[in-house]
Amino acid sequence: MILSRKRESNAEVPLSPLIDCVFLLLIFFLVTTMLKKTEKQIPIQLPSPDLALAMTSDDEVTTLGVDRDGGVYLGKRGTDSAQMITYSPLPDLAGYLQTLAATEGPATPIQLAVDRLTETQVVVNLLDTFQVQGFQHVFVRIRAGAPGDPSQL
Numbered sequence: 001m002i003l004s005r006k007r008e009s010n011a012e013v014p015l016s017p018l019i020d021c022v023f024l025l026l027i028f029f030l031v032t033t034m035l036k037k038t039e040k041q042i043p044i045q046l047p048s049p050d051l052a053l054a055m056t057s058d059d060e061v062t063t064l065g066v067d068r069d070g071g072v073y074l075g076k077r078g079t080d081s082a083q084m085i086t087y088s089p090l091p092d093l094a095g096y097l098q099t100l101a102a103t104e105g106p107a108t109p110i111q112l113a114v115d116r117l118t119e120t121q122v123v124v125n126l127l128d129t130f131q132v133q134g135f136q137h138v139f140v141r142i143r144a145g146a147p148g149d150p151s152q153l
Contacts, residue, residue: 061109062100064090066126068117075113097133106134116142
């Protein structure tokens with residue numbers, strides 16, 4: 001049994017799906033580059049790398065603690081060798097900030113020791129309060145303290 005093979009002379013590569021894919025890729029890359037330009041317009045101020053090199057704590061920093069319910073506490077550094085911070089409730093934050101701005105000036109650095117379970121909106125509201133009062137050197141650190149226990153802030 002002899003089979004005859006017919007030669008196909010009409011073998012072609014379909015170009016229309018290839019052109020469609022190329023145009024879709026072109027549109028995708030154009031759109032993503034336009035989105036990247038808007039992301040670069042966000043002003044970000046990165047801290048200087050030498051801030052993390054301080055070996056001792058600065059006594060001029062005012063420490064405020066925030067529990068998970070949004071309560072604000074004033075931190076006082078102890079005089080013992082460990083220099084533990086003890087927190088006392090601060091009922092009127094705005095009044096305290098006005099007094100602090102009048103006595104030490106708005107350039108006073110403030111450190112917020114925030115409980116890790118505190119809602120983000122509470123921290124944003126506190127940062128807005130600091131900005132309204134004129135304080136610009138506000139630092140936030142997260143503490144894994146016991147919920148609702150101000151001594152563990």
